[in-house]
Amino acid sequence: MKDFEILESEVNALVDAVRASGGEKELEARLIEAAETIHYRKVSSEEELLALLEGVIRRSKPPILSTTWEEAWGNLFSHLIALILASDRRSRMVIPRLYGTGALPAEAAKECVLCVNPGSTSTKLALYRGLDLAAAEEVHLPPDYPDSIENRARSIVEWVKARGIGSGDLTGVACRGGFIAPVPTGTYAVCPEMLQDLEEPRIVHASNMAIPIGLKLKDEFPGSADLLITTTDVVASDEMETGARMTGVRRLLRDGSGAHYLNHRAVHRLVCSLLGLSDRELTTIGAHMGGGISILRHVEGRVTDLVNAFSGVPSANRSGNIPLDVLLRAIDEGEMSLPDVKRYLYKAGGLIDLAGTNDFRALLHFRDTGAVKRQREKIDLVVDFMARGIAEAVMRLAAIERPIELVILTGGLARSNEFCGRVERKLYPYFPVVAVPGAIEHEALVAGHFLARFRPGELKSYAAERDALRRVRMEERSLIEAEVFVHPQLRKKENAPISNLDELVHLARSMVSKGRAPRIAVVGAENEDAVVAAKQANEEGRFPIA
16 A cells, blocks of 8 residues: 555544534535545645645544544544654754754754764764765674774764864764753753763663764864763653652652653654644653653643653563562572573563563564464463563553553554554543654754754753752752651551550540540569659640550
8 A cells, every 4th residue: 555545544444433423514615625635636745735734633623532533633633743854854843843943043954963872882973064864874883893982982973074074163062961860851961060960870771872973073073162062861861750759668768860861852842743733732641662761740831740661661681660568578598699680680681581582573583483372372472471571660650640541552563553553442432542663763863953053042050950969859858858757557347456565655645635634554674663653744735644
């Protein structure tokens, strides 16, 4: 089926859904007109087609909890986004939407920005001239080179110079930020304080190298006096609301770090823009489904709660959350040690332990081409287990006192129609679901650079935001650790005998507060001071208490 035929089918499905739900006649007529426009090829360019679909999506957005046309609407919306991301003009359509309100100034065309996105064995690079992607590659170190910031920076410099970029040409380096100290989302100028905080990161991760690499690149291009180094929506971002930070142990608090903020925030803004809304006007839950899986909730432009990529949903090589009773029993019985737990949590769990591969595409390909019946059954079981985990995490984050208007599936696994379908069916009929396949992280980094360059008032100060968040978190901790009952007050059956001194004191105080006089005997006093104290307590005060 060609794209036009698919689009016509999807718009007609939306017409049928609106009609079946008793939707507005005017909306139905507009949808029929759109279907005819596509059928008779009345659009002469890609730009016209995308504008037509965007208008259809905006006009036909289903109301909250409307189960009749949200599936058809979500499919059409997903197709619109897929067309945008597959377009030769992708960056020109995406970056301005991520930049936000107001048109980009003409000076943006003169910018030359390098995006640096380190992975475990390579560094993803993307070079943008204005809004156009000039070059992109995944740069690997030579086999005999030890992995280090210096060696990675050297290989990146060689790659950039091979693209004809010399001293004075580069105007920006946009780094994917790692585990610096927690800060709110946004764009920050890279600064020495970040390097200090990266000396002892909370989690060792490849993204921790991006900021030091960015600063080394500035030294390698000394003629670029105006070179601006930024980072946007780092993995250590934290905007979590107080109630979401609590656990069942008051000393142990959650934080918001460890999620794919860069792509999450970008796809949220892209979806909002296509609907003609600001990122504060839409309440969404996004699931980034890649080598790691994280799920975030966006409320009024902030990430108020999340399931992080390390202790939440099982992924390619991470176990995700394991029930504590199961884990403790395994440790007690000698089946697992603490080093084993760390290994499964960070690099040897999830898909690689369940199926022997961390490549989801290879797993499905093997199922469809060479697996025996037993293996196919196991693969289907594993795939459904992972899809169920994502759907369960989405449902947990939806437990707030406001409706979730949209669920967004993104990341590498969002390219799989089968996997997205499994997740979507488990969420039906509660939310419309839209797929944004792959990632738009590099476009988000460039948009962040443009924000810093042309709207510097929105550029955030790392030290100021870090320290302000620390003060807020200290106040929250003080509240969460505040005493309610100094001594535990355990529930007792009515008329049950008093069994300890704390209960005795509590009962005496409650009786006094009600104007009743308790009579308490002190038994077993072995010295005169105790007897005198009891006598004085009995004689002094309004009520005898001893």
